Amino acid sequence: xxxxxxxxxxxxxxxxxxxxxxxxxxxxxxxxxxxxxxxxxxxxxxxxxxxxxxxxxxxxxxxxxxxxxxxxxxxxxxxxxxxxxxxxxxxxxxxxxxxxxxxxxxxxxxxxxxxxxxxxxxxxxxxxxxxxxxxxxxxxxxxxxxxxxxxxxxxxxxxxxxxxxxxxxxxxxxxxxxxxxxxxxxxxxxxxxxxxxxxxxxxxxxxxxxxxxxxxxxxxxxxxxxxxxxxxxxxxxxxxxxxxxxxxxxxxxxxxxxxxxxxxxxxxxxxxxxxxxxxxxxxxxxxxxxxxxxxxxxxxxxxxxxxxxxxxxxxxxxxxxxxxxxxxxxxxxxxxxxxxxxxxxxxxxxxxxxxxxxxxxxxxxxxxxxxxxxxxxxxxxxxxxxxxxxxxxxxxxxxxxxxxxxxxxxxxxxxxxxxxxxxxxxxxxxxxxxxxxxxxxxxxxxxxxxxxxxxxxxxxxxxxxxxxx
Numbered sequence: 001x002x003x004x005x006x007x008x009x010x011x012x013x014x015x016x017x018x019x020x021x022x023x024x025x026x027x028x029x030x031x032x033x034x035x036x037x038x039x040x041x042x043x044x045x046x047x048x049x050x051x052x053x054x055x056x057x058x059x060x061x062x063x064x065x066x067x068x069x070x071x072x073x074x075x076x077x078x079x080x081x082x083x084x085x086x087x088x089x090x091x092x093x094x095x096x097x098x099x100x101x102x103x104x105x106x107x108x109x110x111x112x113x114x115x116x117x118x119x120x121x122x123x124x125x126x127x128x129x130x131x132x133x134x135x136x137x138x139x140x141x142x143x144x145x146x147x148x149x150x151x152x153x154x155x156x157x158x159x160x161x162x163x164x165x166x167x168x169x170x171x172x173x174x175x176x177x178x179x180x181x182x183x184x185x186x187x188x189x190x191x192x193x194x195x196x197x198x199x200x201x202x203x204x205x206x207x208x209x210x211x212x213x214x215x216x217x218x219x220x221x222x223x224x225x226x227x228x229x230x231x232x233x234x235x236x237x238x239x240x241x242x243x244x245x246x247x248x249x250x251x252x253x254x255x256x257x258x259x260x261x262x263x264x265x266x267x268x269x270x271x272x273x274x275x276x277x278x279x280x281x282x283x284x285x286x287x288x289x290x291x292x293x294x295x296x297x298x299x300x301x302x303x304x305x306x307x308x309x310x311x312x313x314x315x316x317x318x319x320x321x322x323x324x325x326x327x328x329x330x331x332x333x334x335x336x337x338x339x340x341x342x343x344x345x346x347x348x349x350x351x352x353x354x355x356x357x358x359x360x361x362x363x364x365x366x367x368x369x370x371x372x373x374x375x376x377x378x379x380x381x382x383x384x385x386x387x388x389x390x391x392x393x394x395x396x397x398x399x400x401x402x403x404x405x406x407x408x409x410x411x412x413x414x415x416x417x418x419x420x421x422x423x424x425x426x427x428x429x430x431x432x433x434x435x436x437x438x439x440x441x442x443x444x445x446x447x448x449x450x451x452x453x454x455x456x457x458x459x460x461x462x463x464x465x466x467x468x469x
Contacts, residue, residue, distance in 0.1 A: 037372045037373045037414065040374065040413060043340045045374055046190050046340060047339050047343060047442060048343065048424050048425075050110075050189075050191075050336075050339045050340075051440050053188055054334070054437060055435050056436060076268070077266050078208050078267045079265065079266055080205075081263075081264065082249055082250075082251070082262060082263050083256070083259070084256050084259075085106075085257060086258050088340035089106045089443070090107045090249075090337060092105050092107045094229060095205070096116070096201045096213070097142075097144065097202060097204075099145070100202075101141065103116050103139075103227050104227065105227035106226050106227070106338060109335065109336055109453070110232060110300070110301060110336035111189070111232050111338065112231075112234025113185070113230045113237075114215050114216065114227070114230050115215060115218050115227055115230075116216070116227030116228075118142065118216075118218050119142065119217070121219070122137070124220075124224065125220075125222045125223075127221070127223060127225040137225055145201065145202075147202045148199055149201075150181045150182075150198075151182040151198040151200060152178065152179070153166060153168035153182050153183065154176060161182075162182075166183065168180050182198045187216075189224055190223075191223050192222050192223030192224035194220070195220050195221070196216050196218035198216055203215075203238075208242075210241060213241055214236055231247065232302075233300050233301065234299070237300070238267075239267075239455060242269065245268050246452055247265065247266060247268060247452075248266045248451060248452040248461075249263070249264075249337075250465055250467035251447050251449070252448075252467045252468045253407070253448060279461060281450075281463045282452055282461035282463045283400045284459045284461045285304065285400040285460055286458060286459045286460075287305075287460055288304060288305045290303055290325075291329040295436070298325075301437065303325065303332055304333045304396060304460060305396050305397030306332075306395075306396055307323065308395040309348075310391065310393040311352060311359065311390045311392060314355055316352055316355050317351070318351060322345055325437070330436060331438045333440070333441065334439075334440055335441045339440050339441075339442035340442050340444050341442050341445075342423045342441050342444070342445050343423075344423055344424075344439050345439070349424075350425075352423065357377050360377075363379035363380060363384065364380040365377060365379060365380075366378040366420075369418060369420070375413070375420035375424065377420070378413065378419065381419060389406055392404045402445075404445055408448070410422065422444050448468075449462050449463065450465040450467075
């Protein structure tokens with residue numbers, strides 16, 4: 001099984017000349033202790049790259065009928081451990097195969113395909129950051145599973161990536177007996193990418209089994225050291241294939257990066273609650289309807305009804321075109337667990353940053369540090385005694401307010417004398433006026449919040465909570 005997957009993938013690469021995977025922008029010299037801002041700069045750059053992918057990403061509309069045969073066993077709520085990683089994401093462990101093989105995945109609400117490092121020949125270029133040894137990346141080995149099956153080119157499950165007009169080379173279009181596999185996929189993911197072939201496998205939990213789950217078997221990646229668990233709105237996402245009614249998480253503080261501290265990602269199949277019921281203690285706001293535009297990737301995102309942004313008591317007046325998506329899909333806000341720092345379109349960011357600078361004018365601005373870290377504004381707070389920092393509040397439709405703790409939007413940099421705002425933006429204004437979501441709420445801002453995606457009732461719930469054990 002593994003050999004046939006790898007051989008099929010090599011044949012594909014030999015005939016497709018346009019495949020170009022981006023190399024890592026960081027070298028071993030970047031690991032020098034003389035560069036104390038490396039980690040923050042990487043996270044800022046990856047957050048901006050991630051935003052570009054979400055804002056400009058393209059996707060082919062999945063064929064929902066192709067996935068309608070997927071079934072699950074009866075269960076109430078299944079749980080998977082969720083942990084923080086120093087590369088900026090959160091990792092969830094999932095088990096595939098017969099017998100099961102457990103693999104770590106990046107938990108991602110901004111995409112839909114579930115894909116994993118696959119076969120013993122898996123290659124990851126530029127994955128030696130954060131002290132990671134690429135040869136030790138956990139891999140799924142299809143030949144060790146009796147339930148692994150390559151998806152055929154004429155299978156309805158192949159159409160979710162390529163549509164009904166998928167090109168099956170070497171197949172007679174008038175026959176249904178084609179043995180050619182579904183064409184390989186290539187996905188961009190922030191600063192990284194991953195490529196492989198589609199297979200079906202058994203997704204296994206202690207109290208629930210999902211047979212014939214569509215999963216990507218990635219053969220080669222760049223700067224993508226783990227699998228990707230797509231939790232977006234697309235029909236091929238994990239929530240869609242499991243027919244979840246809701247899922248929720250509580251992201252631990254980033255101070256637990258790369259430790260054994262975990263919390264649960266709760267996956268609710270719906271048998272344990274009444275339709276319409278609310279989780280006690282949560283504040284809810286309805287999801288916004290996704291823009292119906294030609295870029296089908298926008299259909300995978302979770303859009304929020306952001307109405308106002310406050311810095312301290314000051315209402316920052318954001319032009320409406322950035323708060324709500326237009327007919328072309330530009331504007332609006334989404335929530336994305338795959339982004340580290342919250343992204344704002346340059347005009348929005350400047351309004352927010354300028355208000356922080358105005359209210360913190362008694363502190364020295366560290367503009368050289370802003371260039372080094374990619375964050376800003378940054379302030380030197382040494383010798384000031386009690387430090388006062390304005391609140392950052394996001395207000396949503398219905399009056400729900402996300403009142404962020406200070407540690408969720410400012411961070412100490414280098415030492416205890418300097419703090420920087422952990423919101424990022426492009427360096428310049430897009431002359432075309434922006435493309436895609438204008439505001440992307442990242443995972444750093446969701447630390448120590450219980451967050452719920454109520455898919456059945458199409459709403460977003462949240463409440464402050466200490467997520468660490």
